[in-house]
Amino acid sequence: MADSDGGVIDLQRLRRSCSECSLRTLCLPAGISGDDLAQLDRVVRSRMPLDAGDALFHAGDAFEHIFVVRGGCLRTAQPADDGAEQLIGFHLPGELVGLEAISDGRHYLDAVALERTSVCAVPFTQLEQVASSVPGLQHQLLRIISREMAHEQRHLVALGRRVAEQRLAIFLFSLSQRLQAAGYPGEAFHLSMSREDIANYLGLALETVSRLFGRMAEDGVIAVERRDIRILDRVRLSELAGQPDCGPDPQGGEASSGPL
Amino acid sequence: MADSDGGVIDLQRLRRSCSECSLRTLCLPAGISGDDLAQLDRVVRSRMPLDAGDALFHAGDAFEHIFVVRGGCLRTAQPADDGAEQLIGFHLPGELVGLEAISDGRHYLDAVALERTSVCAVPFTQLEQVASSVPGLQHQLLRIISREMAHEQRHLVALGRRVAEQRLAIFLFSLSQRLQAAGYPGEAFHLSMSREDIANYLGLALETVSRLFGRMAEDGVIAVERRDIRILDRVRLSELAGQPDCGPDPQGGEASSGPL
DNA sequence: CGTGAGGTTGAAACCACTCAAGAAGGGTGG
DNA sequence: CCACCCTTCTTGAGTGGTTTCAACCTCACG
Numbered sequence: 001m002a003d004s005d006g007g008v009i010d011l012q013r014l015r016r017s018c019s020e021c022s023l024r025t026l027c028l029p030a031g032i033s034g035d036d037l038a039q040l041d042r043v044v045r046s047r048m049p050l051d052a053g054d055a056l057f058h059a060g061d062a063f064e065h066i067f068v069v070r071g072g073c074l075r076t077a078q079p080a081d082d083g084a085e086q087l088i089g090f091h092l093p094g095e096l097v098g099l100e101a102i103s104d105g106r107h108y109l110d111a112v113a114l115e116r117t118s119v120c121a122v123p124f125t126q127l128e129q130v131a132s133s134v135p136g137l138q139h140q141l142l143r144i145i146s147r148e149m150a151h152e153q154r155h156l157v158a159l160g161r162r163v164a165e166q167r168l169a170i171f172l173f174s175l176s177q178r179l180q181a182a183g184y185p186g187e188a189f190h191l192s193m194s195r196e197d198i199a200n201y202l203g204l205a206l207e208t209v210s211r212l213f214g215r216m217a218e219d220g221v222i223a224v225e226r227r228d229i230r231i232l233d234r235v236r237l238s239e240l241a242g243q244p245d246c247g248p249d250p251q252g253g254e255a256s257s258g259p260l
Numbered sequence: 261m262a263d264s265d266g267g268v269i270d271l272q273r274l275r276r277s278c279s280e281c282s283l284r285t286l287c288l289p290a291g292i293s294g295d296d297l298a299q300l301d302r303v304v305r306s307r308m309p310l311d312a313g314d315a316l317f318h319a320g321d322a323f324e325h326i327f328v329v330r331g332g333c334l335r336t337a338q339p340a341d342d343g344a345e346q347l348i349g350f351h352l353p354g355e356l357v358g359l360e361a362i363s364d365g366r367h368y369l370d371a372v373a374l375e376r377t378s379v380c381a382v383p384f385t386q387l388e389q390v391a392s393s394v395p396g397l398q399h400q401l402l403r404i405i406s407r408e409m410a411h412e413q414r415h416l417v418a419l420g421r422r423v424a425e426q427r428l429a430i431f432l433f434s435l436s437q438r439l440q441a442a443g444y445p446g447e448a449f450h451l452s453m454s455r456e457d458i459a460n461y462l463g464l465a466l467e468t469v470s471r472l473f474g475r476m477a478e479d480g481v482i483a484v485e486r487r488d489i490r491i492l493d494r495v496r497l498s499e500l501a502g503q504p505d506c507g508p509d510p511q512g513g514e515a516s517s518g519p520l
Numbered sequence: 521c522g523t524g525a526g527g528t529t530g531a532a533a534c535c536a537c538t539c540a541a542g543a544a545g546g547g548t549g550g
Numbered sequence: 551c552c553a554c555c556c557t558t559c560t561t562g563a564g565t566g567g568t569t570t571c572a573a574c575c576t577c578a579c580g
Contacts, residue, residue, distance in 0.1 A: 078417055080502055081502070082502075086417045086420045087420070088413050099405075099406055100406055100409040100413055102403055102405075103404070103406035103407040104406075128395065128398060129395075132392060132395045132398060135388065138398065143362055145359075145402075145405055146361070146362035147363040148409070149359055149360040149412065150360050152409065152412050152413070152416065153338065153360055155416060156346065156412065157338055157348075159419035159420060159463060160346040160347070160419060160461075160463040161346075162465075164535080194557095194558070194559090195559065196559095201420075203422060204537090205422075205537050205538075206558095207537075207538085207559090207560080207561085208535095211536095211560080213559095213560095214560080226544090226559080242340055242341070242344075423567085424568070454527090455526075455528095456526080465570075467527090467529085467570085468567090468568060470528055473528095474529090486526095486527085486576095
């Protein structure tokens with residue numbers, strides 16, 4: 001999703017602090033400044049970028065860090081005995097990964113980069129300590145966690161639809177909104193995940209996803225060229241998704257407007 | 261789920277403190293004692309029990325409290341324009357409700373009691389304040405939130421299965437484990453939700469759920485009598501669910517064992 | 521004892537899945 | 551630069567599980 005910057009490893013970047021990060025208003029530092037931000041900065045560690053296919057963690061690994069996606073895209077999936085897996089989430093810039101492992105102290109998901117992806121690692125124990133002394137950080141952490149739950153719940157809504165086209169519409173609509181929130185164009189974007197991943201994510205066969213892309217393109221709702229998507233008719237897409245278009249013109253419908 | 265105690269409103273009970281609550285080891289007070297627990301106790305408010313069908317909150321309501329189920333069962337659902345809704349979760353004793361509304365400051369789900377249900381209400385702002393001064397509470401709050409995310413993710417896994425029987429098996433298996441965690445028998449229990457709710461929760465038609473109960477009973481996996489369920493063959497149920505039986509005999513399989 | 525909500529059961533239609541083959545890149549090595 | 555391979559995606563045809571529509575049952579309740 002949205003090109004990670006070039007191929008050269010920029011060591012300068014790895015040292016970049018939260019205060020200089022373009023995602024700071026979305027991420028943990030939101031609403032924090034001065035000395036408090038410095039405290040946070042001291043525990044956050046940038047990591048070397050992951051290449052596509054690289055794992056951030058595996059099921060069974062000890063839980064030590066919360067991760068924040070800074071650029072690129074990750075997928076988390078629950079492996080099954082027979083090698084099958086269920087895709088749990090795609091994670092875009094500004095989003096947190098690893099929260100579900102707090103309670104066990106151990107990951108039960110695999111997290112893998114779908115493209116060149118950079119993340120910040122936040123040692124959980126230290127994060128808790130800083131959050132205790134910086135109420136603004138605690139608040140922002142809870143806000144972000146809540147946002148992640150809302151993402152998951154939209155995924156649940158998608159999977160609950162019986163008609164495959166609705167599921168895909170919800171997926172595309174939600175992805176568009178999340179990309180926009182992360183500062184990328186929401187109308188035209190590149191899918192970093194395969195048809196197979198989308199199918200798994202939506203509980204469909206990959207052939208169905210492929211056919212659906214074709215049909216939605218025929219209908220003029222979207223344009224598809226391999227993994228490049230352009231939303232041509234946002235209203236129709238939101239109708240398919242069964243959700244009010246809370247896009248550029250949020251017309252005050254407070255009650256029924258879903259989560260991001 | 262599990263009878264809420266009688267019908268008489270026990271005012272004494274409404275004043276009962278966390279330190280006397282049977283759920284305290286599952287709930288926010290876990291690992292907290294003494295003066296810290298007293299601080300928490302001061303902000304937690306028991307509520308008059310809800311009757312079946314009563315709403316705890318509606319989509320559109322301002323978010324002010326986190327709720328903890330003390331007894332009974334709640335369902336949360338996302339309403340849609342056309343009156344349809346997607347069921348998001350069932351909430352058993354010891355579980356939190358309302359977390360997804362933190363980020364918006366507004367609920368977008370409806371929460372309704374499925375039977376006579378008592379809850380504690382925790383004003384969120386005050387909870388944050390106490391959590392700042394009581395690190396153990398902050399930690400426990402994050403642990404519980406993580407547990408709730410794990411519940412949701414198991415729901416995702418269920419909805420991702422293509423075969424209806426697997427979805428129902430995962431639902432029953434998961435419900436059994438959660439009831440056990442809450443201190444109720446996990447082998448035999450009463451469903452407080454209708455077939456329609458289960459179907460909605462699993463993305464199926466209610467007739468399919470009905471037929472599935474019949475088939476699983478024929479196969480000797482469970483016994484069904486109206487809403488009373490008894491698990492007869494836990495191994496076969498867990499196989500259907502596609503998950504190792506992490507029941508009474510957890511055989512050390514760390515990596516592949518799913519969340520609760 | 522009527523009534524209605526909730527649940528079961530049956531038959532037919534349909535949508536999505538499976539199996540299968542082919543097309544379209546993208547990468548590698550000669 | 552082209553040939554080749556491999557992965558990914560598309561497209562087609564047939565099958566089957568789930569949905570839909572409909573009737574009937576059962577129990578709780580007034």
